[in-house]
Structures are given as structure tokens and as C-alpha cells.
Amino acid sequence: MAENRQNRSRRDFLKRLGWGGASAVGIMAMSPLGAFGKPEEQADPAKMTIRENRRTGDKVSLLGYGMMRLPTNNRAINQDMVNQEIDYALAHGVNYFDTAPIYHGGHSEEATGIALSRHPRDKYFVATKLSNFGRDQWNLESAKKMYQRSMELLKVDYIDYYLLHNVGGKGTDDFKARFEDSGIMEFVQQERKAGRIRNLGFSFHGSVETFDYLIDNNDDFEWDFVQIQMNYIDWRHADARRGNTDAEYLYNKLEKAGIQCVIMEPLLGGRLAKVPEDVQNMMMEVRPSDSPARWAFRWVGSHPNVLTVLSGMTSMEVLQENVGTFAPLDACSESENTLMAKIADKMNGVPVIPCTYCKYCMPCGFGLNIPENFALYNKAVTDGVLPLPDKTAPDYQQRLADVNKIFQKGLNKKQWATKCTDCEACLPKCPQHIRIPNQMGRIAEILRKR
Numbered sequence: 001m002a003e004n005r006q007n008r009s010r011r012d013f014l015k016r017l018g019w020g021g022a023s024a025v026g027i028m029a030m031s032p033l034g035a036f037g038k039p040e041e042q043a044d045p046a047k048m049t050i051r052e053n054r055r056t057g058d059k060v061s062l063l064g065y066g067m068m069r070l071p072t073n074n075r076a077i078n079q080d081m082v083n084q085e086i087d088y089a090l091a092h093g094v095n096y097f098d099t100a101p102i103y104h105g106g107h108s109e110e111a112t113g114i115a116l117s118r119h120p121r122d123k124y125f126v127a128t129k130l131s132n133f134g135r136d137q138w139n140l141e142s143a144k145k146m147y148q149r150s151m152e153l154l155k156v157d158y159i160d161y162y163l164l165h166n167v168g169g170k171g172t173d174d175f176k177a178r179f180e181d182s183g184i185m186e187f188v189q190q191e192r193k194a195g196r197i198r199n200l201g202f203s204f205h206g207s208v209e210t211f212d213y214l215i216d217n218n219d220d221f222e223w224d225f226v227q228i229q230m231n232y233i234d235w236r237h238a239d240a241r242r243g244n245t246d247a248e249y250l251y252n253k254l255e256k257a258g259i260q261c262v263i264m265e266p267l268l269g270g271r272l273a274k275v276p277e278d279v280q281n282m283m284m285e286v287r288p289s290d291s292p293a294r295w296a297f298r299w300v301g302s303h304p305n306v307l308t309v310l311s312g313m314t315s316m317e318v319l320q321e322n323v324g325t326f327a328p329l330d331a332c333s334e335s336e337n338t339l340m341a342k343i344a345d346k347m348n349g350v351p352v353i354p355c356t357y358c359k360y361c362m363p364c365g366f367g368l369n370i371p372e373n374f375a376l377y378n379k380a381v382t383d384g385v386l387p388l389p390d391k392t393a394p395d396y397q398q399r400l401a402d403v404n405k406i407f408q409k410g411l412n413k414k415q416w417a418t419k420c421t422d423c424e425a426c427l428p429k430c431p432q433h434i435r436i437p438n439q440m441g442r443i444a445e446i447l448r449k450r
């Protein structure tokens with residue numbers, strides 16, 4: 001079956017389904033207008049670096065659009081802005097869009113479907129996931145419902161890249177119970193055979209043992225791709241966080257197995273977009289005008305077994321900057337890779353909380369904004385305010401006041417870590433294996449010192 005899929009071109013695929021060219025759903029000519037409705041004179045999709053899917057022949061843009069966080073207006077998704085950003089992305093060669101039933105409070109698939117269905121179906125690849133996290137959803141009926149709902153919301157009759165979502169965190173036995181014993185694995189494989197899933201994969205956060213099980217048994221699973229967390233810190237330092245596997249191991253194993261990877265968290269939840277000043281200086285010595293984010297993207301995109309690099313781009317500015325980085329990608333030289341390894345070692349010693357802002361832990365039943373508490377704490381670390389010095393240090397009180405100011409400015413007090421009840425409901429939900437209540441306790445202690 002793998003051999004057949006390998007030889008299947010997109011055109012053959014569509015012909016086989018009897019659709020000829022484009023899907024009957026949502027056919028509309030590509031808008032000649034660029035962002036903000038102005039004519040897009042400079043758009044040149046040909047500049048985008050493209051990677052070929054070795055199984056299906058898909059020509060995938062190396063920059064992929066992550067639809068986890070979307071632009072908002074008074075807390076509601078700003079659909080006009082989503083449409084404009086997707087139009088801009090497509091006009092500049094970005095053609096891979098990654099969503100999930102749980103993204104953006106459960107509304108991402110719908111917003112993505114509205115925006116993408118304004119374009120011809122063969123101009124984009126859409127990825128979504130089976131986010132059956134709760135044990136009550138580990139059954140075929142729930143999985144089918146979720147899968148069909150994704151199709152409806154995305155307004156498609158086939159899904160280009162379908163992932164078993166967030167696999168590995170709770171070990172191999174949980175994977176077996178969730179997907180194999182439930183009959184879900186067999187179902188998605190049948191859907192792939194029928195052509196309604198074009199590529200089947202999984203997104204991974206977990207231990208070496210579970211990853212080995214999934215890849216060593218690839219004769220049974222026949223994964224078309226795998227989504228992994230990879231950036232220059234996680235390359236060799238993910239293992240330091242209990243329950244995670246270094247990206248170097250994941251990447252190399254996939255490369256050996258001939259499975260291409262999709263990259264998530266290339267900026268480690270935004271942490272690599274704003275690095276400590278001494279690290280930024282190291283980067284600027286080599287490339288004075290490049291941002292830390294550009295360095296991180298160039299590093300990850302330089303790996304040849306990467307099919308696409310996902311970036312959540314919530315504003316037009318970020319989208320434009322990222323398009324500039326990937327159209328085309330200027331691969332890192334050997335000496336630049338050495339520099340990034342040095343920087344990774346250095347940054348690994350910076351005591352930030354490894355939150356990627358995925359929001360899987362939300363909502364908190366007590367109204368806390370968990371990722372924002374961690375983001376503000378990390379900002380204080382990156383700004384050099386935390387960790388606090390010894391109580392006797394002359395700047396101790398000032399630094400306490402500065403931490404408080406950062407929290408006052410960034411978050412309503414009702415959502416502060418000081419309100420955490422230690423209920424532990426969030427504990428099993430974090431793919432980064434952060435002991436959330438403990439970290440909340442640490443932050444609360446600092447905030448209460450004033």
C-alpha cells in the first residue's frame with residue numbers, strides 16, 4: 001500500500017475520486033487583491049521555498065500557517081482579518097494550513113474553512129487533527145463525529161494531512177487504548193485508502209519508548225508524515241524536561257525511516273523570538289539586521305527532511321516578516337549551525353518555564369490565565385528581573401516591584417497565579433509536562449512578597 005501511495009500524484013488522486021480538477025466545494029477564482037484589499041503587485045509565489053512530499057508529490061511551502069491563534073476583535077475571531085491573511089499567504093506561495101478541532105476555543109476549523117473555501121481547492125493543503133483527548137472520546141463513534149465535523153467546518157470532502165493529535169505524552173499503553181483497541185486506527189487507515197485522508201500522521205509530545213513503538217512498527221501504521229516539536233533549544237535540550245524527547249533523536253529516526261516531518265514550535269511558543277540581550281548580540285555580530293525569529297526559522301528550515309515549518313501568524317506584520325524569511329529560505333551555514341548550538345547551550349541555562357502557549361491546559365475552572373502567567377514570568381526572566389537576587393541585595397526590592405509591575409500591566413489580578421487553588425485539574429493536560437500547580441505556586445510566592 002505504501003508503494004501505491006508513493007506513486008500517487010495529486011492529479012491521479014482527484015481523477016480517481018472523479019472530481020477532475022478542483023473540488024465542487026468552495027470554488028472561486030483566486031482573488032487578485034492582496035492584503036487589505038489593495039492590488040498585490042509584488043506577490044511572487046515562486047520565491048517561496050518548496051519541499052516535495054515524497055509519497056504524494058505535493059509541492060508544499062516550507063512556511064506553513066498554524067491556525068492555533070487567530071486575530072481577534074473584541075475577543076471574537078476577526079474573520080475579515082483571517083481572510084486577508086490567508087489571501088496574502090496564498091498569494092505569496094504559502095499553501096499549508098494547519099488547524100485542529102480544539103484550536104482557538106474550538107473555532108479555528110470554522111474560520112479556516114471560511115477563509116480557504118474562497119479559493120480553489122487545489123491551491124491549498126489543509127491539515128487537521130483527531131483531538132480526542134478525554135477518555136470518554138476514545139471510541140469509534142466519537143472519533144467519526146469529530147472527523148466528519150472537521151470536514152464540514154473546513155468545507156472539504158477530503159483532508160490533505162490528518163493527524164492523531166498530541167500522541168505520546170501518556171505512554172504507549174494509552175496510545176494503544178486510544179487508537180488501536182478503540183478501532184480508530186483501522187478507521188483512519190480505511191479513510192486513507194478511500195482517499196478522503198491523503199496523508200496520515202501524528203503529532204508527538206512524549207518519551208523515546210512511545211516514539212520507538214510508533215516508528216518501529218511503521219509496517220503496520222504506514223505513517224505518511226509526523227509532526228514534531230523542533231527548534232534549536234529542543235534539538236538537544238528537550239530531554240531535560242521530564243517526559244520529552246530531544247528533537248535530534250526524533251528527526252534522525254524519522255529521516256532514517258524515510259518519513260518527512262512537519263515542525264511545530266519552531267519558536268518554542270514565542271520564546272525564541274525574544275532572546276536575552278547577550279544572545280541577541282551573538283546573533284547580531286554575524287547578521288546585524290536579522291531578528292532572533294528569523295535565525296530560529298532559518299535554523300529549523302535548513303533541515304532537508306522537513307516538509308513544512310508551522311508558524312502561528314496572528315498579524316499581517318508577522319506574516320510578512322515570515323514570508324520574507326522563507327521566500328526563499330537562506331539555509332544556515334555550518335558555522336551558523338555551530339553558533340546556534342552554542343546559543344542553545346547558553347539559553348538552556350536560562351530558568352524560564354517551558355510553556356509554548358498552546359492553551360491545552362485551559363480553561364482553568366478558577367479563572368486563571370495559565371499561559372499568560374507563564375509568559376509574564378518568562379518576560380521577567382528574559383528582562384533580567386528574575387530570578388530574584390538574595391534578599392540583602394541592594395536591588396532586591398526594586399526587582400520585586402518590577403515583577404509586580406509586569407504582572408499588573410499584563411494581566412487582570414483575578415487571573416493571577418495567586419488565585420490558584422492547587423486543584424491539579426490542569427496537570428495532565430500539558431504536552432510539555434510542566435507541573436503547572438507547582439509553577440503557579442512559585443509565581444504566587446514571588447507576587448505575594450510585595
Ligand code: SF4
Nearest residue numbers: 364420421423424426
Ligand atoms: S491547579 Fe491552579 S491553574 Fe491548574 S486548574 Fe487548578 S486552579 Fe487552575
Ligand code: SF4
Nearest residue numbers: 355356358359361430
Ligand atoms: S502550560 Fe502547558 S498546556 Fe498550558 S499553555 Fe503552556 S505548554 Fe500549553
